[in-house]
Amino acid sequence: MSNSLAEIFPAMREGWRLAVLVVAAAPLAFYVTAILAALRFFPRERKRVLPNYAPPVSLLKPVRGVDFGSYENFASFCRQDYPDYEILFAVIEESDLAVPLIRQLKAEFPSIRIRLLIGAEQVGANRKVNKQIRLTREAQHEILVLTDGDVRVGPQYLRDVVAPFADAKVGAVTSFYRAIAERSIAAEMEAIGASSDFFAGVLVAEWKEGMTFALGASIVTTKAWVEKIGGFAAIANQHSDDYELGNRIAKAGGEVLLSREAVWTMYPAQGLRGFWEHQLRWARTVRLCRPWSYLGLIFTHGLPWCLLAALVAASAGWITLAIAYFVAYLALRLTMAWAVGVWGVGDDLLRRRLWLIPVRDAIYFLVWLASFASKKITWGGEEYTMEKGQMVRTATAKL
Numbered sequence: 498m499s500n501s502l503a504e505i506f507p508a509m510r511e512g513w514r515l516a517v518l519v520v521a522a523a524p525l526a527f528y529v530t531a532i533l534a535a536l537r538f539f540p541r542e543r544k545r546v547l548p549n550y551a552p553p554v555s556l557l558k559p560v561r562g563v564d565f566g567s568y569e570n571f572a573s574f575c576r577q578d579y580p581d582y583e584i585l586f587a588v589i590e591e592s593d594l595a596v597p598l599i600r601q602l603k604a605e606f607p608s609i610r611i612r613l614l615i616g617a618e619q620v621g622a623n624r625k626v627n628k629q630i631r632l633t634r635e636a637q638h639e640i641l642v643l644t645d646g647d648v649r650v651g652p653q654y655l656r657d658v659v660a661p662f663a664d665a666k667v668g669a670v671t672s673f674y675r676a677i678a679e680r681s682i683a684a685e686m687e688a689i690g691a692s693s694d695f696f697a698g699v700l701v702a703e704w705k706e707g708m709t710f711a712l713g714a715s716i717v718t719t720k721a722w723v724e725k726i727g728g729f730a731a732i733a734n735q736h737s738d739d740y741e742l743g744n745r746i747a748k749a750g751g752e753v754l755l756s757r758e759a760v761w762t763m764y765p766a767q768g769l770r771g772f773w774e775h776q777l778r779w780a781r782t783v784r785l786c787r788p789w790s791y792l793g794l795i796f797t798h799g800l801p802w803c804l805l806a807a808l809v810a811a812s813a814g815w816i817t818l819a820i821a822y823f824v825a826y827l828a829l830r831l832t833m834a835w836a837v838g839v840w841g842v843g844d845d846l847l848r849r850r851l852w853l854i855p856v857r858d859a860i861y862f863l864v865w866l867a868s869f870a871s872k873k874i875t876w877g878g879e880e881y882t883m884e885k886g887q888m889v890r891t892a893t894a895k896l
Contacts, residue, residue: 509519514809521822522804524799528829531697534704535836542757550663551656553581554717557637559628562596565679566579566763567598570649572728575606577653582642583610585635587628591615595646621635621733627688630729633720641723644715647763651675651717655759658717668722669743671708672715673759674697675844681766685850687775687859688764690837692847694853694861700837708753710744715760718746725749736782759842776861780868796863799826800858830854 556574559588574584586599596613603611614635617627625645633641644650661667673696676688716739723729726745729786735741746754767775784791796802803826810819834854837845 514813518806518818518822520796520801522719523796524802527701528697528706528799528833531701531833532829532836534697534835535833536842537704537797538700538755538839539757541815542755544865545757547660547765548663549655550660552640552659552662553583553638553640554579554640554655554659555582555632555638556582556642556644556655557629557632557636558584558586558626558646560588560599561593561624561630562646563594563598564647564763564765565782567595567646568601570647570763571598571602572606572671573649573654575602575609575656576613576652577650579659582655583612586618587614589615589617589624589628594683597734598786602778606810620730622734623733623735623738626733626735626738630733633723633729636720639719639721640650641718641720643718644655645714646758646760648674648714649761649763649831652714653760655758656756658715658756661756662719664752666752667754668718668749669744669753670717670756671739671753672756673842674714674762675759675842676764676846677761678764678846679766682791682853683767683769683772684764685846685858686853687767688842689774689834689838689847689850689858690776690861692844693699693834693851693857696842697833697837700841703755706746708755709744709747709755710740711746713718713739714762716742716754718742718751722746722749722751726829731736735875737786748751753850756761759825767819773860773864776864776866778813780861780864781871784868791868798858798865799830800855802860827855830858854875 513831558571558574571586586595588595597616599613605614611774612630612635614628617624619632620627620630629643640662641660658670658672661670674691676685676692678684678688683861702710726732726742726749730743732738732741737770753838803822806822807819810822811831830873831851831854834847834851838844839851
């Protein structure tokens with residue numbers, strides 16, 4: 498019996514060692530897949546000739562307050578190389594700091610139809626969607642361009658994101674976004690997360706499954722498609738309203754497209770605590786909205802897996818293999834970030850801060866673990882519990 502046990506336990510140890518080494522290769526395989534997805538998507542889209550289609554559009558901008566880039570963000574929409582469009586801003590209160598800035602724009606760009614709407618009915622917990630409901634009702638045109646207040650665009654933006662609607666099958670067009678960050682290590686770490694990591698998953702999903710969701714910085718759709726999904730009121734209690742809008746349009750039969758035209762988003766300076774809380778809120782929201790997909794992200798966390806594989810290999814005396822895992826992580830992870838975020842999306846901040854990626858990966862793994870500790874999130878100074886993707890105010894939240 499003792500001889501049998503002596504033979505079994507070493508075999509079990511070798512089996513676990515092999516299992517760890519195999520699983521640790523999964524993130525590396527994901528990085529390779531994402532690189533191939535970028536090499537497939539960006540050259541194809543850059544060569545694509547868009548139709549000459551430029552109908553009148555309504556730009557809808559629900560805003561709240563201002564940040565370091567608000568004037569240039571708003572003004573970039575007034576400088577579009579596009580024949581006919583209107584811009585509708587919505588705030589909840591006249592005292593909102595964005596109001597004087599919007600009135601300044603109206604004076605500086607008299608040729609652009611700019612309207613300011615104050616007040617919105619509280620249909621649901623998501624205040625941005627409450628504003629979108631009123632904006633849609635007031636919009637004069639069929640095509641709706643939805644962007645956040647912290648988004649900046651180039652002069653060809655409208656031409657690129659509207660042209661695909663020449664095809665009636667298109668239900669939504671959404672865009673990648675580049676970062677403009679204030680000088681803050683926390684802001685820069687948050688900024689590089691999207692272009693170095695999140696967009697890789699987006700490209701892989703677009704390649705393998707087709708787009709079934711939208712990215713919140715920029716979504717273009719039509720009143721008809723919004724009506725088909727029950728209007729914005731149907732997602733007024735959803736935290737991830739951008740994801741829900743694209744997903745519901747896809748389920749209704751609309752084609753969701755990724756645009757080659759990227760926009761910019763702002764990342765204000767913040768402390769490490771603010772960075773942690775913001776990352777945790779978004780991670781927890783994704784977990785509660787798409788639990789199985791979120792659980793599967795464990796196989797894309799290259800840093801902890803490769804460190805574990807290196808330790809396991811080193812314990813067996815396989816020093817060369819241990820080094821190979823860590824070198825493979827650094828080489829493939831940085832190549833993926835460059836291919837997707839720098840070469841593909843054109844994020845200059847990521848190009849200058851590639852060295853932050855391993856630090857960001859280590860922190861985000863801790864965020865991923867911490868997201869399982871609760872179903873509560875804090876948003877806009879209020880506390881909510883997430884129930885099946887919807888925000889429900891806690892008993893202590895302000896009404």
